[in-house]
Ligand SMILES: Nc1nc2c(ncn2[C@@H]2O[C@H](COP(=O)(O)OP(=O)(O)OP(=O)(O)O)[C@@H](O)[C@H]2O)c(=O)[nH]1
């Protein structure tokens with residue numbers, strides 16, 4: 039371990055955000071020092087709870103996270119957020135939108151927000167995401183939230199990392215429900231039908247509750263309707279997450 043890295047780890051453990059950010063960059067760049075860093079941090083892992091939030095583009099994931107983080111902070115818990123951007127690191131489009139939606143949390147010491155490019159094999163989540171989760175856990179974050187867009191294999195990778203997977207759908211998702219049953223719905227622990235201010239939300243929620251696919255290995259997901267933009271349904275989601283966090 040170089041003195042520079044020892045200094046960064048020390049900084050991170052003392053709550054210094056730039057040190058944490060720098061270490062995540064090292065993880066992203068696959069630094070040869072990383073296995074050693076993880077080994078050192080291992081005793082500090084296992085206390086955080088990781089929430090994966092996935093769903094189709096524009097479903098309201100970032101808006102929902104912004105509201106959810108406000109609830110989590112009101113309970114005095116700290117948060118780390120990883121926004122996985124499936125687009126090229128150059129475009130920055132989606133990430134910019136996410137930054138705008140969560141702007142009010144950037145100055146909060148109890149919230150750490152980081153965007154990461156996917157860059158994983160076969161479009162899955164990169165090892166960097168898992169490493170970032172470990173770093174956030176070691177830094178003492180109570181809850182870690184990962185936002186991924188549910189396209190391709192990315193959303194399936196999330197179930198390997200997150201303790202609980204929240205799938206966000208919108209009323210219009212109903213048309214795709216048969217296709218979804220085979221994949222993403224299977225890995226969800228909680229399904230949120232967001233944009234319930236639009237028509238068809240209750241119908242989709244009922245459909246989802248009825249759609250217990252045969253051969254499902256996980257428990258039947260809890261279905262919640264929400265309007266992230268109007269701050270409705272967020273407490274219910276928080277309680278559903280807390281129940282699982284406490285019960286593990
Ligand atoms: N009508 C309605 N619009 C909403 C609701 N929640 C979010 N939106 C809007 O949906 C749009 C997309 O919201 P985002 O939070 O950026 O969605 P996202 O899923 O993070 O999008 P990507 O990260 O680009 O996939 C924004 O214009 C939000 O204001 C809701 O409950 N009702």
Ligand SMILES: [Mg+2]
Nearest residue numbers: 099100136185
């Ligand atoms: Mg987003």
